[in-house]
Amino acid sequence: MWREIGHRKLNFMLGLLSVSVAIACLVGSLTLLKANDVTTEKILAEKQELVEKEGAALNDAMRKITIGLGFNALILPADQDLNEFYHNNTLSKTMPEEFVDRLAKSRIVTINHLLPTVSKSIHWDEQDIQIILMGTRGEVPLMHKNPKKPMLDAVPRGKMVVGYQIHQQRHLKKGDKVKLLGKEFEIIETNKERGTVDDSTVWVHLKDAQEMLHMQNLINGIWALECHCAGDRISQIRAEITNILPGTQVIERGTKALARAEARATAKKAAEAAKKREEENRAELKQKQEKFSAMLVPLVMFGSGIWIGFLTIVNVRQRKSEIGILRAIGVQSTQILMLFLGKAILIGVLGAAAGFLIGFYGGISWGELPLNTETSAQLFSPDLLLISFVLAILLSGIASWIPAMLAAQQDPADILQEE
Amino acid sequence: MRLEISNVSKTYYSSKGDVTAVDQISLNVEANQFAAVRGPSGCGKSTLLLMAGGLLAPDSGSIQIEGQNPYDLNANARARFRAENIGFVFQQFHLIPYLNVLDNVLAPSLALKEEQTRERAEQLLKKFGLEHRVHHVPAQLSSGERQRTALARALLNEPKLLLADEPTGNLDRENADVVLAHMKDFATAGGAVLLVTHDEHAVEAAEIVHSIDAGRLVSV
Incomplete structure (x- = not known):
């Protein structure tokens, strides 16, 4: 058999090539699918890491809100026109200052700190500048919770904290004594630039503001501090507060910290969505590849089988004289059959080996994985190797069977007469 | 050993018309006989030999070799019968192109496993003056060497009957004489030889000559 192969190398090589292509196609497809699974796992692990990173960043942002005075809910009278507030940053409606005490004594759990305020946009005649006057008495502790250090101290009576734009324009500095609506104040703090309405705000004690604005025992709003209202918890807070304080409304007020937190939450959601999209894309890609393989592999196998059959027919024709004389001198037809099937099996075995190697490493390369021992070990499947050998031998054997049978059944008299 | 051909006929049927290649031929070949059947090309010699x-x-008549009609046997038994009893030599040599001389001579051992076939093959090659060509393939041999190789192959299984179809057809006189001499030796050693040819020189080597024309035996 080996000598015959050596004598008709082209026929053998073409047969070998055909089986190798078929097996390489099968192994390549399956290895590629497996390589894609590995890549998918890797990509999804990276996406998961990003989700976790964004989650950690969100937690960090929430922690910063907690420690960074994140006013994020504002309780207002129910009849307060929010358009007025949003357009002019002023609140014209009031509610009793007693509300804040009622809230502090309640067992509310969704907020931690309360800050009653009076605010009004006024003209500071003495300095000739329009300002927001903000009066606050400092934090009102919630009675049912363990006493904590107040997050914000009240501006003491007769003292004033001045926003950036005001002290910059009017050249005011810490320690200056100024008059506001006829009342004397000492500036105890000049704020750094915040880039918000705070830069045009003057803070005084609540009582001072109430007196100046003739709003004794009235407040415009209550800031809820450190409330964890990112996401949909605001609705829970609203329900809880309006239950305790009927006739109020609660709005969510974003601070920089909250905005960051929301951005983080959005980023986390985006990362999760990206991960989900990636999962879907990878699944879709896998499905497409599976469909393509399901079509391609049988087609190539069929083509390969036809080609091997054709090559065997050619080989039978080439060996006609040999078959004739062997049959004449008494060689059995089964022995003739085995000559061809033996060669077919050899083509199958060698084709499987070559096809497996080509398909396996081709699949890894195509799957854009590094060609190294680790990847090979990860993707190698002994089952696939076994299947490759069995399929290749079957393919070559079955494709050669009919021509080999015809060869074995040839009448030696016909052949010898033809010759 | 006795080859008995009794009233055999063979007609080839085709759309272009039926051809009776062999028509009612009877002849016998005994052991130690070298018989020849001569006739022009297409007269039915090769059909008779096959x-x-x-x-x-055959369509009718019978063939008996050592009292056995091979056509009474099934295909496998008939193949074995041929391997045990008959050697063939053809004009076209029918050597296997990728096997060397020794392996070509050993080819019949595929059909009949016997002990010491290799030694016997080597002896035959020595006898036929091919010992220096043992490892050459047919393409490297002269026509005479090819035919001697084919003759050695035919004799490997020690047949009782040697059938030769134009064995000198592709040989020069010198090589033809060598081949015919070996065939004669085979007959002398107890074998039976039936040679079919149109070569008068080859016919001269035979003890008994039959002539056929248009499928019929014309003289004995």
Whole structure:
């Protein structure tokens, strides 16, 4: 058999090539699918890491809100026109200052700190500048919770904290004594630039503001501090507060910290969505590849089988004289059959080996994985190797069977007469 | 050993018209006989030889080799019968192109496993003056060497009957004489030889000559 192969190398090589292509196609497809699974796992692990990173960043942002005075809910009278507030940053409606005490004594759990305020946009005649006057008495502790250090101290009576734009324009500095609506104040703090309405705000004690604005025992709003209202918890807070304080409304007020937190939450959601999209894309890609393989592999196998059959027919024709004389001198037809099937099996075995190697490493390369021992070990499947050998031998054997049978059944008299 | 051909006929049927290649031929070849059948090309010589060799069943009549009609046997048994009893030599040599001389001579051992076939093959090659060509393939041999190789192959299984179809057809006189001499030796050693040829020189080597024309025996 080996000598015959050596004598008709082209026929053998073409047969070998055909089986190798078929097996390489099968192994390549399956290895590629497996390589894609590995890549998918890797990509999804990276996406998961990003989700976790964004989650950690969100937690960090929430922690910063907690420690960074994140006013994020504002309780207002129910009849307060929010358009007025949003357009002019002023609140014209009031509610009793007693509300804040009622809230502090309640067992509310969704907020931690309360800050009653009076605010009004006024003209500071003495300095000739329009300002927001903000009066606050400092934090009102919630009675049912363990006493904590107040997050914000009240501006003491007769003292004033001045926003950036005001002290910059009017050249005011810490320690200056100024008059506001006829009342004397000492500036105890000049704020750094915040880039918000705070830069045009003057803070005084609540009582001072109430007196100046003739709003004794009235407040415009209550800031809820450190409330964890990112996401949909605001609705829970609203329900809880309006239950305790009927006739109020609660709005969510974003601070920089909250905005960051929301951005983080959005980023986390985006990362999760990206991960989900990636999962879907990878699944879709896998499905497409599976469909393509399901079509391609049988087609190539069929083509390969036809080609091997054709090559065997050619080989039978080439060996006609040999078959004739062997049959004449008494060689059995089964022995003739085995000559061809033996060669077919050899083509199958060698084709499987070559096809497996080509398909396996081709699949890894195509799957854009590094060609190294680790990847090979990860993707190698002994089952696939076994299947490759069995399929290749079957393919070559079955494709050669009919021509080999015809060869074995040839009448030696016909052949010898033809010759 | 006795080859008995009794009233055998063979007609080839085709759309272009039926051809009776062999028509009612009877002849015998005994052991130690070198018989020849001569006739022009297409007269039915080769058909007669194939029928005598158990390769082509006659339409009528019978073939007996050592009292056995090979066509009474099934295909496998007939193949074995041929391997045990008959050697063939053809004009076209029919050597296997990728096997060397020794392996070509050993080819019949595929059909009949016997002990010491290799030694016997080597002896035959020495006898036929091919010992220096043992490892050459047919393409590297002269026509005479090829035919001697084919003759050695035919004799490997020690047949009782040697059938030769134009064995000198592709040989020069010198090589033809060598081949014919070996065939004569085979007959002398107890074998039976049936040679079919149109070569008068080859016919001269035979003890008994039959002539056929248009499928019929014309003289004895």
